Amino acid sequence: MAETNRAETIREAFVRKNPRSAELYPQFQELFPSGSAGHDGYVADPFPISIARGQGARKWDVDGNEYIDYGMGSASLLLGHAHPQVVEALVQAAPFGSHYGGPVEAMLEWGERVHQLIPCAEKIRFVGSGAEATMLALRIARAHTGKDKIIRWESHYHGWHDYVMPGNLPPFDVPASIGIPQGVLDSVVVLPPDLAALERVLTSDADIAAVITEASGASYGTVPLQPDFLQGVRKLTREHGVVMILDEVITGFRWSPGGAQARLGIDPDLCTLAKILTGGLPGGAVAGKSEFMAVMEQSGDSHHDRFERVLHGGTFNANPYAAATGNAALKIVATGEMQETADRMAERLRRGLGEIVDRYEVAACVYGESSTFHLFFGSRSIEGLDANALKNQSPETQKAFRQAVQVRGVDLMSRTSGVLSGVHTEADIDQSLAAFDGAIKAMVDEGLVSHG
Ligand SMILES: Cc1ncc(COP(=O)(O)O)c(C=O)c1O
Numbered sequence: 001m002a003e004t005n006r007a008e009t010i011r012e013a014f015v016r017k018n019p020r021s022a023e024l025y026p027q028f029q030e031l032f033p034s035g036s037a038g039h040d041g042y043v044a045d046p047f048p049i050s051i052a053r054g055q056g057a058r059k060w061d062v063d064g065n066e067y068i069d070y071g072m073g074s075a076s077l078l079l080g081h082a083h084p085q086v087v088e089a090l091v092q093a094a095p096f097g098s099h100y101g102g103p104v105e106a107m108l109e110w111g112e113r114v115h116q117l118i119p120c121a122e123k124i125r126f127v128g129s130g131a132e133a134t135m136l137a138l139r140i141a142r143a144h145t146g147k148d149k150i151i152r153w154e155s156h157y158h159g160w161h162d163y164v165m166p167g168n169l170p171p172f173d174v175p176a177s178i179g180i181p182q183g184v185l186d187s188v189v190v191l192p193p194d195l196a197a198l199e200r201v202l203t204s205d206a207d208i209a210a211v212i213t214e215a216s217g218a219s220y221g222t223v224p225l226q227p228d229f230l231q232g233v234r235k236l237t238r239e240h241g242v243v244m245i246l247d248e249v250i251t252g253f254r255w256s257p258g259g260a261q262a263r264l265g266i267d268p269d270l271c272t273l274a275k276i277l278t279g280g281l282p283g284g285a286v287a288g289k290s291e292f293m294a295v296m297e298q299s300g301d302s303h304h305d306r307f308e309r310v311l312h313g314g315t316f317n318a319n320p321y322a323a324a325t326g327n328a329a330l331k332i333v334a335t336g337e338m339q340e341t342a343d344r345m346a347e348r349l350r351r352g353l354g355e356i357v358d359r360y361e362v363a364a365c366v367y368g369e370s371s372t373f374h375l376f377f378g379s380r381s382i383e384g385l386d387a388n389a390l391k392n393q394s395p396e397t398q399k400a401f402r403q404a405v406q407v408r409g410v411d412l413m414s415r416t417s418g419v420l421s422g423v424h425t426e427a428d429i430d431q432s433l434a435a436f437d438g439a440i441k442a443m444v445d446e447g448l449v450s451h452g
Helices: 010-017 019-031 084-096 105-117 130-145 182-186 195-204 229-239 259-264 290-296 302-307 320-333 337-360 395-406 426-445
Strands: 051-055 058-061 066-069 123-127 149-153 188-191 208-214 243-247 270-274 284-288 364-367 372-377 417-419
Touching: 010 395, 010 426, 066 426, 084 320, 105 123, 105 284, 105 320, 123 130, 123 290, 130 149, 130 208, 130 243, 130 270, 130 284, 130 290, 149 195, 182 188, 188 195, 195 208, 195 229, 208 229, 229 243, 229 259, 259 270, 284 290, 320 337, 337 364, 337 372, 337 426, 372 395, 395 426
Parallel strands: 149 188, 149 208, 208 243, 243 270
Antiparallel strands: 051 058, 058 066, 123 284, 270 284, 364 372, 372 417
């Protein structure tokens, strides 16, 4: 049969450019559920791209393709991939061993840096990840108040543990995962981000220990918060004696050296940190006011220590390698220069991407705060769209967009969103905008996006 002269589809281009990734995927599928070694986000159709290395704002896959990266280690790499000072810190620490079963001085420096930068961080406890940080913060809040329930907002992401699965994905009345005990479900109140709803629950339910909020709005700002929402949460939680936990796993050190709390002037009781905290190694922390962190104190009184305090452990918490890279990263982060560049580059990218969307007259819009950007396919504005709408973009459209930009040398954090680093340059942004232009055009040509 004669070859037709039609253009290669986005999917065909993706498959053509990634033969080695395609070859590896069945091996991943043999070993790992759904072919993912560690994260549901690594599952992709027809296969995920396997990455070989990263440097600065770029990364390279196993087929040698180069990407300008807007995933940046799930937003952990504000300083870019393999920042020389972070690598040097790790190399220096490596020969001395990874665990001594006790404190090391580098932990002290690390804690001091967090204390200096993050306004609410009177006391700090390091943990193994962001999810562990939110899990511990919730336990501290329950212990401090003697109450059982927490309030969380529709669609806000705080990790994958049981307490934060209710309300994480639409439909919000069905937990994001099976396997969550009914007792846990009963202890979590999921609300739309609405201060009147919060006030109603706080007034009618005397068993609320804490309100936990993603400082950016759900999923690093995919569902933005109303202006002054955080201030409203602060006011109401204070009035009702409820602990305010600000989840700064994304915003911490990114929105400003002191996180969203410093940038927006919020005074939480506890906050959770991870990602940039460690310079990109595993780890996290709960930081907060001494009054709240006090439930972790051991007094030496055997009755108190056995029956009246929060227990906490974790083999790799505050481990020397993460302390070394965390110190190197926070030293740089403290100047604010990386955040200033990342924000400025993100602004340039959002503006350029918005112009492309306008030029092709597609039903899409671009938004985002600080060093993030989001593209929403389905409407020319997100005005009036709630979490349900913003989290319900067509999976086919999102997948096509990610693949269309990948084949043009750009990668994202999730399918239509990304984060920047302080080492992205104007040339990177302009090159990326050319890729976004080609991607949107390809989607228009394939009829994968509607006009609006
Ligand atoms: C706001 C927020 N909280 C908590 C977490 C969980 O952190 P980790 O993946 O380190 O467990 C994440 C992860 O992306 C996050 O974005």
